[in-house]
Amino acid sequence: MRAGGARWSLPARGSRMADAVLFEFLHTEMVAELWTPDPDPGSGGPEMSPSVLESVGFRVGQALGERLPRDIPAFREELDVLKFLCKDLWVAVFQKQMDGLRTNHQGTYVLQDNSFPLLVPMASGLQYLEEAPKFLAFTCGLLCGALHTLGFQSLVTASVAALPAWDMIDMFQVGFTRGGLQRWARTCSPPWVLLGCRLLSR
Amino acid sequence: MSRQANRGTESKKMSSELFTLTYGALVTQLCKDYENDEDVNKQLDKILFSNFLPRGYNIGVRLIEDFLARSNVGRCHDFRETADVIAKVAFKMYLGITPSITNWSPAGDEFSLILENNPLVDFVELPDNHSSLIYSNLLCGVLRGALEMVQMAVEAKFVQDTLKGDGVTEIRMRFIRRIEDNLPAGEE
Numbered sequence: 147m148r149a150g151g152a153r154w155s156l157p158a159r160g161s162r163m164a165d166a167v168l169f170e171f172l173h174t175e176m177v178a179e180l181w182t183p184d185p186d187p188g189s190g191g192p193e194m195s196p197s198v199l200e201s202v203g204f205r206v207g208q209a210l211g212e213r214l215p216r217d218i219p220a221f222r223e224e225l226d227v228l229k230f231l232c233k234d235l236w237v238a239v240f241q242k243q244m245d246g247l248r249t250n251h252q253g254t255y256v257l258q259d260n261s262f263p264l265l266v267p268m269a270s271g272l273q274y275l276e277e278a279p280k281f282l283a284f285t286c287g288l289l290c291g292a293l294h295t296l297g298f299q300s301l302v303t304a305s306v307a308a309l310p311a312w313d314m315i316d317m318f319q320v321g322f323t324r325g326g327l328q329r330w331a332r333t334c335s336p337p338w339v340l341l342g343c344r345l346l347s348r
Numbered sequence: 349m350s351r352q353a354n355r356g357t358e359s360k361k362m363s364s365e366l367f368t369l370t371y372g373a374l375v376t377q378l379c380k381d382y383e384n385d386e387d388v389n390k391q392l393d394k395i396l397f398s399n400f401l402p403r404g405y406n407i408g409v410r411l412i413e414d415f416l417a418r419s420n421v422g423r424c425h426d427f428r429e430t431a432d433v434i435a436k437v438a439f440k441m442y443l444g445i446t447p448s449i450t451n452w453s454p455a456g457d458e459f460s461l462i463l464e465n466n467p468l469v470d471f472v473e474l475p476d477n478h479s480s481l482i483y484s485n486l487l488c489g490v491l492r493g494a495l496e497m498v499q500m501a502v503e504a505k506f507v508q509d510t511l512k513g514d515g516v517t518e519i520r521m522r523f524i525r526r527i528e529d530n531l532p533a534g535e536e
Contacts, residue, residue, distance in 0.1 A: 167414050168407070168442045169366040175403035176374060198377060205373035206366075239366060 166241055166263075173264055173284060176202065181280045199280075200287035207235075207291025214238055224345060227296050228255050235292055240264075255343045257289075262339040265306065278306040282339065289343060299346040306339055367443070368468050371486065404489020412494040415441070423498075427523045428452075430500065431459050434491070434521075443467045447519075463517040466510055484509065488519065499527045 180198045214234050221227055232244035236259075246258035264281045282304035293300045415421075419437055424430040435447045439461075447461040468484050488504035495502045501524040508518035 165367060165442055165444065168411065169370055171407040171410050172367055172370055175406055176370075179403055202370070202373045202377045205376060206370050209369055209373070 170264065173281075176284065177280045181283070197283050199283035200290070203284035203287025203289075204291035204294070205287075206284075207288035207293075208295050209291075210235060210238060210288070211292035211295025221296070224253070225249065227293070227298065228257075228343070230296075231289060231292060232257060235289075239288065253345045255345070257341040257343060259339045259341070262306075265339065278339075279304070282306070282341075286341065289341065293343075293345070301342075301344045301346065303342045304339060305342075365470070368470055371468055372470065402489065404486035405493035407486075408490040408493025408495075409497055411442070411490060412497045415494070427456055427459070430495070431461075431521070435461055438494075451520075457523040459521055460507070461519040461521065463519070466517040484517075491519075491521070496527065499529070501525050501527050 176199065180202075221230070228247060228249070232247050236242065236244045240259075240263045242261075242263070244257050245260040247255060248258075249255045262282075262285075264285065265278060286302040286304050289302045290300050293302075415438055419433075419441065421433055421437060424433060431449045435449050440446050445463060445465075445467055447463045449459055450462055451460040452458070466484060468487060484506050488506065491504040492502055503520075503522040503524060505520055506517070507520045508514035508516055510517050
């Protein structure tokens, strides 16, 4: 997503509001200060305690879930809740809506953001993919917290792709070499973030 | 249609609180993490003051670039102009409040920013025995970092805080010196 008419000298920042920028900078510092790599990656599962970043995000999500105006009667089904997250919550936090929402109608949802603002400022290319999980932890917590306020326990995970899923077939035509991928990544818009959200119970 | 417009306004307001909401959540979380620790104050002070305070400086260093790009403010000729810009433009732009400027020193190198409320503490729960001044010091780091990038070495500190029972929240700004550009030899 590119901003129309870039008047600022800052590159590719888009139309971020000033106060949103302050949040973005704080987020960067929080990640630098608080990120700890998972000591035992094999222990993944619902019992794994959330990182500090996720916990902070959870609190913010809870507060936002309480403070954002919403029509409670309008939440007739789960999908309405997810749509609220994709529109109202995402706009409140990132000044844009989620770009895609898919579900298996069995409690699992995939939310897709084509230009996730907390990753956009990073250098493009494949190296950011390694760093990306740090910049997603807070947001995963945020979604969990908002869902909690709305009455749902949930599991939220995130992944970053250099390409949207439906372009995978083209990637094979380009040539599945690292060089090819890097050239391809550079021509793509900023990173696609997929947030997997599984609602556990009400 | 009007309901949608109302939602937009609310969302806009929400994003303007996101920074304070996030920082409040951060501090609350850190307090919670350490509430069983004997040295809770020491640990918290370390996290917030020693470790995290420099983060405020980092934020300031980046923020000034964003500010200059957005605000079209020209070079300030003296500390009084700087004070005006900080209070009336920068604070308004990033935190949605306009502190008043008072208590100028006779030499014109110190002033106070008076905030009716401390904008950072709306969403935080602090343990009773913890100093809120340290919590708010992130803001001082931001101010210091930002001004250093425009060649001003300043000291910023909280001297009054409504959280501590004071009538207002007061940040004291002191001009130390102008930072000369240090260009490598042979470059212009």
